[in-house]
Amino acid sequence: MLKYCSVGSGSSGNCHFVSYKDTNLLIDAGLSGKRIITGLNDIDAEIDKINGIFITHEHSDHIKGAGILSRKLDIPIFANVKTWCAMKDKLGNIKEEHMKVFENDKTYSIGDLGIKPFSIPHDSSDAVGYNLFSDKEKISIATDIGCITDNIRKNLYDSKLVILESNYDPNMLMMGSYTYSLKRRVMSDCGHLSNEEAAKFCVDLINEGTESILLAHLSRENNFPDLAFATSKNVLANNNMIIGKDLNLEVLSRDKVSKNYGL
Ligand SMILES: [Zn+2]
């Protein structure tokens, strides 16, 4: 069974755990090494059997614990060249053999899992989302996306489970304490996805075969879990899509480990 679990997801730290048969991968390690290990223990993941960490981009909420985990668990880190250049100095000492480079839009096999990084628009060196494949199913992880591009659509459609950014409520962002330039950055096509944008895309995903969507990477300052959920629920309802009947919709916690989702 292809399994997914969030160790934590939000603007202050992200780490996803995906496993299939004997292969276990982390996508991002943006919490402290200690928190990630505690979280993985809570879901009975076999920590000494993790095969590697795949990085989406170099922002600290995605790489904070990556260096520590690579050293502690003796595991490789995978990223594209531009992301490696941008994050290398922030990770501490990484064994040469643990510095693995991939190319975007190619599918790789790591043990029993297939994994494909695909380009997304975000204000970092070369950010990616990921498809993860078992023999039959596909999971997709897409956070830190400024807008929904054709490439994102192409890669996310047909995923049974999608972890999708629902970062901010536009009113909270505008009324909040961020500087004007930071507000513009968040709202730009290379920033983050708003609740409304995520909600609209949920409709397309369900029409294209997705059964379950987990809203992720919520802003601490500019969002609430209930608000993100309600926004998607309303847009889905306007399109005659009922949560619990036509799809499963949940919000991932910033601080807590999620349940195990099995496909
Ligand atoms: Zn980012």
Ligand SMILES: [Zn+2]
């Ligand atoms: Zn982020």
